[in-house]
Amino acid sequence: MSSALSPAVDRRPGVAKVLFGSPILGPLAALLMASIFFAIMSPRFLSGPNFSLILQQVMVVGVLAIGQTLVIITTGIDLSNGMVMALSGVLMASFAAQKGLNPLLAVSLGLLVAVGFGLLNGALVTGVGLPAFIVTLGTMNIAYALTRIYTTSTVTGLPDPLTFLGDTFNLGGTAIAWGTVLMVVLYAITWFALRYTAAGRSVFAVGDNIEAARLSGINTKRVLMGVYAFAGLAYGIAALLQVARTGVGDPQAGQNSNLDSITAVVLGGTSLFGGRGSIVGTLIGALIVGVFRNGLQLMGVESTYQVLVTGILVIAAVSVDQLTHRK
DSSP states (O other), X not given: OHHHHSOOOOOSOOHHHHHHHOTTHHHHHHHHHHHHHHHHHOTTSSSHHHHHHHHHHHHHHHHHHHHHHHHHHTTXXXXXXXXXXXXXXXXXXXXXXXXXXXXXXXXXXXXXHHXXXXXXXXXIIIIIXXXXXXXXXXXXHHHHHHHHHHOSSOBOOOOHHHHGGGOEEEETTEEEEHXXXXXXHHHHHHHHHHHHSHHHHHHHHHXXXXXXXXXXXXXXXXXXXXXXXXXXXXXXXXXXXXXXXXXXXXXXXXXXXXXXXXXXXXXXXXXXXXXXXXXXXXXXXXXHHHHHHHHHHHTTOOXXXXXXXXXXXXXXXXXXXXXXXXX
């Protein structure tokens, strides 16, 4: 009788619980609200060419953020990715345009250099036991110095194969860059690997509790080495996209790309505490940054204020991460 007369309890999760409990829904809601706001503020925002421009603007940082996501899931952080990208891109451009190497070979050598830096980061983190922050801070400076030692001039006159990914094709009257297609494909491959393979599940296990993962039979050092090597490969591909988009090998590229990639990962809902995150959320996070910068530019807001807004977004995202972690 008492149970029949007791008030019913609504056990459905509230809106806040749903948003905080999913690494994707929160960033997706933020992206939709930002898009609606800028569509109201600027009639040019809702156009195919503008959306294509946003994708082209975020494709380099978006690919960098793929590697950054895996590193952060394992409770690390990579400050070197922007400088590694710059070095790899300059070498690709120089080998093909100045040394006369086959473009495919030039790209392969540039990718090998980026993977080499990833392996170096992984070896120092797993073998020596140094914090990822310190390791990648050091390799960031090494990559920067090597780039400046190699050249301080912009490499021009690139062959067509190096700039192909910057070319566009027509889709429904909108010009789409091949580089954006490659970015989406890379996200799809990484999403599948993280969600449906044992290696992907091991990445989350190591980030959640590395000692528990080791005791359960996971070779944690191998997992971390694989993460940093794959991250290096992503940075090399980002270098190719950078070269293709700009048409030059720029030794000044990547100055703030490490911070931009971290911003995309954090806005996408990946926890800085490790063990939780989503590669799809990272793509959404990169798009959030791109939408805000594009929308503010269409509104005539100065670039300084665009950086200010980005900083506020990062603090808000980290605050949400803290609250979720405590809960």
